[in-house]
Amino acid sequence: MSLKENYFQLFEVPEQYRLDESALRATYRELQRKTHPDKFAGGSEHEQLLAVQYAATINDAYDVLTSPLKRAIYMLSLKGIDLDDQASGAMDPMFLMAQMELREELEQAEHSSDPESALEKVAEHIDSEMTQLQAAFVEQYEKGCQAELAAAVETVKKMQFLAKVQIDLEHLEHELLVD
Amino acid sequence: MALLQLSEPGMAPAPHQRKLAVGIDLGTTHSLVATVRSGSADVIADHEGRKLLPSVVHYGQDQISVGYEAREQAVRDPLNTIISVKRLMGRGIEDVATFDHKMPYQFAENEGKGMPKIDTAAGHVSPVEVSAEILKVLAARGREALDGDLDGAVITVPAYFDEAQRQATKDAAQVAGLKVLRLLNEPTAAAIAYGLDQEDEGVIAVYDLGGGTFDISILRLQAGVFEVLSTGGDTALGGDDFDRAIAEWILKESGYTQDVGPSLSRQLMERARAIKEQLSEQEKINATIELDDFYWQGDLDQHWFNALIAPLVDRTLKVCKGALRDAKLKAKDLTNVVMVGGSTRVPYVRQRVGEVFGCDPKVDIDPDLVVATGAALQADVLVGNKSSDDMLLLDVNPLSLGIETMGGLSEKIIPRNVTIPIAKAQEFTTYKDGQTAMAIHVVQGERELVADCRSLARFELRGIPPMVAGAARIRVTFQVDADGLLSVSAKEMTTGVESSVTVKPSYGLEEEQVTEMLKESIAHARDDVTARQLREKQVDAKGLLLSIENALAEDGDSLLSAAERADIEAALQRLRDVVDGDDIHAITREVEKAGQASNEFAARRMDASIKQALSGKALDAINVEKEG
16 A cells, blocks of 8 residues: 555545445545644654655545546546547537537526526536436446547546536626625 | 663553643734643633733833733834734735725835835834744743643634745744644634534534634534535634724714824724624613814614624625535535634624524634634644544645746646645746746636736746756646645656755745744843754654654564664664754754654555555444444
């Protein structure tokens, strides 16, 4: 067991997309109990630095393993695929069309008479699309052959699109709250 | 060697002496110090039985006074009496100019940049030094109550403090000669004070409205783990603003036309505070204010007061809603709302907070004392008096950290509300042939433009191996530690050469300046600087010896070969040989070497404990299955 291992190995969970969140959570707490810098407040300077390093890695690992998008990107990287290096080829036109509709929906919600519940509807829409993409990713990734992996890359790119809409939606919700 | 033979393998080393630690609440209007004695945490009072120390420092020509004594000078000598210095911590002189209200002090000219210096009868003083004076008084109170030198302190800061404000607080502690065990967020400290007493499980909101700052934190409490889910706040909003609203209203009503000088302004603020306190107890009052040539008289009631402060309270409630949203929770998911800070005594604040969260806020612990109490409990754990297995704090980074990119945009590196410690790496390259240095500008805040974020520091990387433009791959790691403080390291990846990193803080002090202040401060106290430095070094060295000896006794046999163990023990022996002598350089050198000799051992121990944590969990799962 060491920091050199990948995040799945660090948390001793199988290298697969579907994970048991409550088990991850329990493991996370146990790992933090052992490595958090608070345990080494009286230790040597080196021990304290080491603790910061371990705890930071465990925090990052937990963040990646519990985030649907980051986990997918990380799993591709384990197969040697860096998403940033992928040529930005043409996206599925159907998907792009759906994206434009989603953006429109968002804009309409913003100016509707009850923006709060309208935004909530858009959020549900995004969630359900995300769920479908996740199912597709599992299918494609687990087959593991090159052609399927290329399809998995496309799926993750779609997830990134949706995640951006999600961020814009959250911004709108936030503005609504503050005004 | 003799020391090691005292404990048989598998047996714990002799119980070490109880360490002396305190928790300090360094507040805008007042400060407190607390400690754990015979199992319970108590705030330490002064000789007159007063628990609060006004955060006021008076600089006379030949003496500095702190607390009540200083506050008495505030009206007579406003320019030399520094109040609410917390508002200046980690701020620049240009920030001070944008404050809603004017501070009465004269600021020394320093090209309109960097940390403000206040011009007093005792010379120029920085906010760090003013805070250090307050900390010194609290530390002395702790030493007297515990009858010995302090091994360390936990100092609380608003959860929403940015990195510069945190660093300034830590610098102040260093100038005051205190070892900081941890900077702890105020709402988290309050949660500890409540949570440990009641062994609560669930999600709590801590609403902390102090004299000058407002914080909201949402925490999940489970099995002794305090996990901060989100935090929000306003570091320039507090009960002082209620006082100011009252004072300004009265001033307007009075029809007073002349210029309000610093002395009258201070007196009006004091009267306003008294009115706020009275209206927190009574439905209505009759107020008469007669100060020099100023006169006003009138009836005031709670209804008037509530309307006056409503816009300020509304601001806090919006932040609360934002924090709930960030935690992905609804008000109904909360089990409790805890009220912290003297300003939560105002009934209207309690009422409105209750409405937003849909439950009656908890006020069991005195809102003035709860933060210091929690800090003392945490200090007791960190210093090693209480097992840290029972309690674990997981706090978050309050504001996103970003770097300046082309076009003056901020690229977020570490987002807000992620659990700390955290580290993120980013790769950069050179844009000129043979380039050996580069500068990285780090900012904090949520906005897209660098100009709208707070500048934290410029990190200069040097020693990049010269290559053609674009060939170097410089991996820069940004790390936020458990105190919320940032450090940066850099390495060129193709050659593996580490770059040296120097920090130019935008509003803070460079390391040498802190050391210089510490020296001045000690000289002022007529202490022997060298003797004190030697003593501190010896204490640190002995701490290191003890910790490695304990580690060897526990894991030396299982994790080290005989040769590896002999190396470490030889290094320890060399340290033991010099530790009681007066050669500070020899001690520093041997501490360094002993540390190096045991580095690999420390890493193996960490790996082993992770392994043990995972297998322990597996064991638990089996037990549960059996029971089920």
